[in-house]
Amino acid sequence: MLKPIKFFLVLLLLINFSFSTMAYTTQFADEAETVRLHWKNGTIPIALSTSFLKQNPNLKPDSDVISVVQRSLKTWEKVANIEFELVIADEQSVSPSGKSGDGISLITIAQTSENLAIFGSDTEEVSARTRIFYNGKGFITEADIILNPYQQFSTDGSIGYFDLEATLTHEIGHLLGLAHSSVFGATMCAHQGKNGIYNLPNFSSRTLGEDDIAGIRALYGAKNTEDSCCGIISGKLLLANGKAAKKFQVWAEETESGRIMAGVLTNAEGNFRIEGLQGGEYSIYAQALSEGKFSISAEELGKVNVTKGKTFILSQKLSGGAKNFDVQYVGFNGQISELAVPINGGKSYLVYVGGKNLDPNNFKIGFNSPFISLTPNSITRHDYGAELSVISFEIKVDSKTPAGEYSFFVQSKNNETGFIVGGLTVESFVNPWNSYFLLGDE
Template structure:
């Protein structure tokens, strides 16, 4: 028996941008494609604002960006152009600039419409998997392939949307491709960060390339109660953010795909600029934000934080008992930059 469902993600306009988080249904399932490669089509009209066909090249380049992640088993097949304009459950994964039937609103740059089904896996269990995903650009906005002023870069926007197509939700890291905001003339989201790579590697791991990674697990608590939806981040001892995730209903978290080395970990509320409302679906809707940014060691600053050592194939533990929310309501210890690859 197959059951279909629809969830969509909006990529919105913001003049400034704010770890990886997997798409999670209300029941806690994390859908993925059951097999590779994934086929895609492009609406034949392309983008009328561009007369040289470069929008098609930008689309292909965006798909290649995700295919080129060496640690992930991801692949795509281009099936050609189609008259289909966009978000319809018709068995085709369509990229379109021409869908005027979806009311995106002036603050939405593009949206991914994902359809799921239930399927029996190789373990004889029923899993929620992708059946289709359509990506629609807002036809009311201006797009470019050459960093023109006041126009959104097609390749940057689509690289973000393909992350949704593959199963990634929005990220709380400022540097991530999967941050929920974009700006005109922004080109940096053409390139994946380590956080994006770790996310896609978790969903579609290539075993031969992941053996050298370790991980950090733990629980985020306030007193004796676990915290849902805390943004948990691993950073190097030099202060560079690498991987992030959101804590689960019992407060547990798992940071995967970490190279061997020394790290510090902190938990923060999703209270701005990325908030829990930016995460798709409703699984994290009741996530807590009534606590302060807290590093492992239950301290408020990176310099005071305890160091965690990660080894290849090993699992380190870092539990955090959060501090009270700051009287100002601001979390000023957030590291600003991650590694872009």
């Protein structure tokens, strides 16, 4: 039997600017969303403030900052046609907001009044912010990354600290022009947390998900060595009543593995466009973005063969009717949040899902990936109060599962389906809280 669990609703929002939370999404220079922000040249100069190199109360002593900064830049360089030039600079403060800055793209952690001001009253839960300057053509001319001087950062997974590398990797995505993703396990997911959520270090955002990779390739293209990149899937979705299916998540999974390769949102007209895809066969799914209420059942749109340089059009009228439940949160170790659960191949884990109107007698849990399976009869209901319904289930993860983000779905007896897109992330760092440890404790 499970021991009683403590409940924490961990809602950690890391919103950097006024852009709304979207799927792998790029930032736009205009309201009509036609001009995507990006750097004109693939070579981007970055200045690391000396505030990182002096004794700094916000950095755990002996953190190897330079290596961490270099690694987080390299993480993006490896997958797209960009290059950074890193220098050390005496500058300490973010450029004041305005049409243009000082021309220096600074990464800083200094406790100056300008840097403190950028966090306003959000001093507790935000790890960093990025301020971007761009010209009328949508070319980024400067981007400053400010680590929250009210917070502490570490590189060793210390509980209560933000992970420096995960934070920088996420912010560099913004510096390059990406907005937030609605794929749970993506580095560009809006929800970032401190070490200690799920009783684990929060290293997940150090490495890019396929969704992040497709997003950055949509802006800059792949490195020349990637010969199968890139193809495009685009289309228009309509509701059964003929109206535009706006704010739907549309995502592509590698058919063979079930790994999420990219996800986007439809716009107000129901249009979507997934760029930056490598060649291969994809299964495409759509569901209304969960906003904490019942919405339309998810459905598979079809399978698509993506080839380099080609655009595949996939337009459809959705058949999905309403569903009378909602899935919104994922959870682990008794905590429910909007952070993907990091897991390892070859292990079993007890995973939670939270939402509305979930009853283990009426629902099954499923996976598109052949590498992940449900332990029979493991679905259990938990009482988390009237506002939220929570069930847990045990999963078995095959030892050959490729690293990356995977979905699971909750499905009613009437086949109403809701996905947690990317709620499970297969990582190389170890999550020791697998089920065998839990059993050993009891």
